[in-house]
Amino acid sequence: MGNKDISVPLLSRTFINFEENFKKMNRLAKNGYIAFLLIGVLFLLNACGSSVIYEENTTFENDVWKRFNKLSFEYNATAKSEPCDIFLTLELTDDFNLKALPVHFTMATPSGEIRNLEHTIEIKNNSNQMKGKKQGGVWKLKSRVYNGFTYRNEGQGKITVENLNYKYQTEGVHSVGILIEKSGGLMLP
Numbered sequence: 001m002g003n004k005d006i007s008v009p010l011l012s013r014t015f016i017n018f019e020e021n022f023k024k025m026n027r028l029a030k031n032g033y034i035a036f037l038l039i040g041v042l043f044l045l046n047a048c049g050s051s052v053i054y055e056e057n058t059t060f061e062n063d064v065w066k067r068f069n070k071l072s073f074e075y076n077a078t079a080k081s082e083p084c085d086i087f088l089t090l091e092l093t094d095d096f097n098l099k100a101l102p103v104h105f106t107m108a109t110p111s112g113e114i115r116n117l118e119h120t121i122e123i124k125n126n127s128n129q130m131k132g133k134k135q136g137g138v139w140k141l142k143s144r145v146y147n148g149f150t151y152r153n154e155g156q157g158k159i160t161v162e163n164l165n166y167k168y169q170t171e172g173v174h175s176v177g178i179l180i181e182k183s184g185g186l187m188l189p
Contacts, residue, residue: 051184053084057177063093067171071161073126073178077110083148083183086174087162088121091138092130096172099124102164106144110155118164119145138174155170 054075088103105117121143124130132141151157159178163170 007059011088011156036074051182052179053078053179053182054180055089057089057091057175059062063095063174064170065163065170065176067163067165068167069163069169071176073155073159073161075157075159075178075180077151077157078154083150085144085181085183086149086159087173087179087181088143088145089121089179090121090141090143090176092123092132092141092152094170095172096123096139097172098165099128101170101173104160104162104164105118106160106162108158109151109153109159110157111151111153112175113152116147119143142179 045074054073056073056075058071058073080145085105088105090101100123101121103119103121105119107115107117109115122131123141132139134140161178162175
């Protein structure tokens with residue numbers, strides 16, 4: 001009989017401890033859930049803020065970019081201490097039949113520095129499928145040219161893009177543009 005008297009209080013203490021532990025875990029879970037929600041809201045707010053510094057596109061008549069048609073984009077560099085990413089954007093039709101498009105990229109910064117770069121934009125994957133997303137009848141691609149670029153001075157800058165394709169006319173190019181965004185710090189393709 002003594003065993004029954006001793007075991008009942010032990011059982012009740014076990015249930016009490018279980019119930020207290022369950023309440024503590026429940027409070028921690030609620031706090032963790034709230035922290036998770038706050039972090040999620042912060043990410044959303046950060047993502048909603050526009051990171052675009054400059055964006056301009058040139059559209060081609062009959063979706064043809066001629067070999068010696070140099071494109072010029074003038075922009076105002078205002079955030080000299082903030083790194084930015086510079087992209088070349090393309091809108092291509094289904095008539096575009098190359099796997100890659102070579103371009104010559106020249107950037108004149110407000111400080112007078114001139115940077116030249118030959119850049120090849122991979123248009124199709126190894127299965128000959130277009131990269132990018134198809135929207136409104138055109139394929140939209142974005143190719144990073146510079147990552148984390150910082151201007152030394154504020155002022156007027158100029159970017160020139162030249163088609164280096166060996167053919168005189170590159171068919172299927174609806175538009176070419178420049179996009180400058182605040183740097184995300186990650187090197188994405």
